[in-house]
Amino acid sequence: MTEEFIIPEFAIVGHPNEGKSTVVSTLSEDDSVRISQIPGETVECRVFPVMIDGEEVIRFIDTPGFQAPKKALAWMKAFKGSDEQMLKTFLDTHRNNPDFRDECHLLKPIADGAGIIYVVDGSRPLRKADKAEMELLRLTGRPRMAIINCKEDETLYLDIWKSEFIKHFNSIRVFNAQKATYSERIALLDSLKSVEQVWQPSLEKVIRAFKRDWERRNLRSTELICELLQNCVTYQIKKNCTSKSQMESVRDKLTERYKIEIGKIEQKVHFKIRKLFKHNIFNYELPAQSILNDDLFSSRTWQLLGLNPGQLTMAAAITGGALGAALDVAAAGLTFGIFTAIGSAAGAGSAFFGGERMTKAKVVGLKLGGWQVIVGPNTNIQFLYVLLDRTLLYYAHIINWAHGRRDYDCAKVSQNSDKSVKQGYTASYDDSARKICNRYFKDIGKKDQSTNDYVHKNMVLLIKLTLDKISGS
Ligand SMILES: Nc1nc2c(ncn2[C@@H]2O[C@H](COP(=O)(O)OP(=O)(O)OP(=O)(O)O)[C@@H](O)[C@H]2O)c(=O)[nH]1
Ligand SMILES: [Mg+2]
Structure with missing residues (x-):
């Protein structure tokens, strides 16, 4: 890789038990990611780098689910400083606040520059807490994509999810993290290119590296x-x-x-x-x-x-x-x-x-x-x-x-x-x-x-x- 290669970094965030860790595991091809039926399995961020030929090409960060999204959103809406300062101040203010323990964990990599992949289970109806999470993520101003990971075959709510996503995200994709094939993973990486222009060349290199690796x-x-x-x-x-x-x-x-x-x-x-x-x-x-x-x-x-x-x-x-x-x-x-x-x-x-x-x-x-x-x-x-x-x-x-x-x-x-x-x-x-x-x-x-x-x-x-x-x- 050339020197100007920026390792794209994405934090996978969302409500507890929606399949965030499943998405991380599938995208990073790492079966050591902890996944559980019980909500709250992931309690801390963990970085999963993808290594090809001994070099890190992209990294995905698994995060805990939102704990109090409505309260966190209310705090952010009331914040008076600049957009750039908002996340940093939130983290500084609530570092030891048990009410926002999970928000502090999950927002830290975003504050440090990671892109956002927001995961929802599209087979269930949309709730107020989801809307708060989406709005909050939009306020961060970071490049973001939404992934609809349907746990059930139910597609009744898909259109509702999609129309809500359009308001808050740069890109939307239906991606079944338990069934995704190689080509579906490549397609997902490809659509990540559209969330942030500066990552485009790096993501193109990542895709080429993935394809070369698969060929090998x-x-x-x-x-x-x-x-x-x-x-x-x-x-x-x-x-x-x-x-x-x-x-x-x-x-x-x-x-x-x-x-x-x-x-x-x-x-x-x-x-x-x-x-x-x-x-x-x-x-x-x-x-x-x-x-x-x-x-x-x-x-x-x-x-x-x-x-x-x-x-x-x-x-x-x-x-x-x-x-x-x-x-x-x-x-x-x-x-x-x-x-x-x-x-x-x-x-x-x-x-x-x-x-x-x-x-x-x-x-x-x-x-x-x-x-x-x-x-x-x-x-x-x-x-x-x-x-x-x-x-x-x-x-x-x-x-x-x-x-x-x-x-x-x-x-x-x-x-x-x-x-x-x-x-x-x-x-x-x-x-x-x-x-x-x-x-x-x-x-x-x-x-x-x-x-x-x-x-x-x-x-x-x-x-x-x-x-x-x-x-x-
Ligand atoms: N049927 C089905 N189950 C899924 C799918 N994705 C995830 N699950 C299941 O949903 C449960 C939660 O998945 P996780 O990936 O641990 O969810 P999470 O969002 O990381 O959960 P927390 O870490 O607790 O916030 C697990 O039992 C998964 O096996 C899917 O696409 N289909
Ligand atoms: Mg998890």
């Missing part, structure tokens, strides 16, 4: 996903046994271990993705109906994720044939639309998809006697698609979980639980995207360990584009 996270996620696919598809375990009678139990144990090890590889990657998107404190549970709760090797997983039978037959034909000319991502029109519009039916016949099929163990005789039981590498292409779908679904779950969202039950992620429809992304991949996956699968499965860079590059591009599409970036 998606690139890193892409690398992680490629590593996951490669490590899982090529994973192999062997065990020798000396008698035929042992064989069955060795095979069963090895198959079980294989599944556990694959599960561990997958979990590690999912954990890294979670960290990348700054979900540090809570273990964000999946919705109860999510297919991700099913075992990777369950037949339901194999039926609802990955390709459908027709696509699989074609995939088998491609991977069975010669590799042929490498596919050019741009020429394949991949940048214009990876997904086909047609919804994919899951198709019946779990035997065809059966998770068990892909973990089939091989038994080979050993020269010096005895046998070797081998599980992996996996030769079933559906394995790649199922793994990819599970990670893409996990990614979508993580990136769409706003950091301020804490109450698991109140805002369930709606995930399709219809058993006749595919629930992943890959069944909607168009022909060219599937070709890239098929060739990648064939390439990583090669015995000679050599890799075709072109095939790998195409797979990286495909996954990156998929992540960009999922996140709307």
Whole structure:
């Protein structure tokens, strides 16, 4: 950042329990912010800086809710000095006054130069105290924006709130702090530009930094996903046994271990993705109906994720044939639309998809006697698609979980639980995207360990584009 970069600073203020801390948590992507159903949770200001590349780019200040807004407003209206002096005098006069304890806390950062983000729960009616808060904030003369954070789906009062806001704020935005996506956060930052001209260049830089950071996270996620696919598809375990009678139990144990090890590889990657998107404190549970709760090797997983039978037959034909000319991502029109519009039916016949099929163990005789039981590498292409779908679904779950969202039950992620429809992304991949996956699968499965860079590059591009599409970036 250049020297003249001013770190924009915003105090998030409002009535107790309206969702101020939730807004701070979501905007700063910090899940350590204290949020509670009980009003009065935040009792002191706390600064939440947003760091990108080790540099602070913007900071949000969480504040306690107003305690006596009508009385504070009355004091300000009666104040005789200049506008500039008003806040400072209020703070000096009431420093030790318990009646204005919270006002002193919340007005301090504003007096020090922070912009104002006023948060209200727009699903409830407007009250006199709200009007007093708005008027008081207007009297401070500081740049200010109002955020309508609807806790309920109720929109009956929205227009009333909006028409009141127009009188007091430079900018108004509806922003659901529990559901806000990446693009909604960017849109909010963008509209902050209009509240104060001097912050415009800095906020533009902040937005660029946010976008660059997101791009980097998606690139890193892409690398992680490629590593996951490669490590899982090529994973192999062997065990020798000396008698035929042992064989069955060795095979069963090895198959079980294989599944556990694959599960561990997958979990590690999912954990890294979670960290990348700054979900540090809570273990964000999946919705109860999510297919991700099913075992990777369950037949339901194999039926609802990955390709459908027709696509699989074609995939088998491609991977069975010669590799042929490498596919050019741009020429394949991949940048214009990876997904086909047609919804994919899951198709019946779990035997065809059966998770068990892909973990089939091989038994080979050993020269010096005895046998070797081998599980992996996996030769079933559906394995790649199922793994990819599970990670893409996990990614979508993580990136769409706003950091301020804490109450698991109140805002369930709606995930399709219809058993006749595919629930992943890959069944909607168009022909060219599937070709890239098929060739990648064939390439990583090669015995000679050599890799075709072109095939790998195409797979990286495909996954990156998929992540960009999922996140709307
Ligand atoms: N359903 C729903 N609940 C929300 C939303 N935003 C906040 N909440 C809930 O509202 C309660 C209060 O949220 P906080 O963010 O702690 O509110 P606050 O304004 O900081 O409250 P104080 O610090 O007590 O002044 C918590 O239980 C939140 O989970 C929302 O958009 N939807
Ligand atoms: Mg709070």
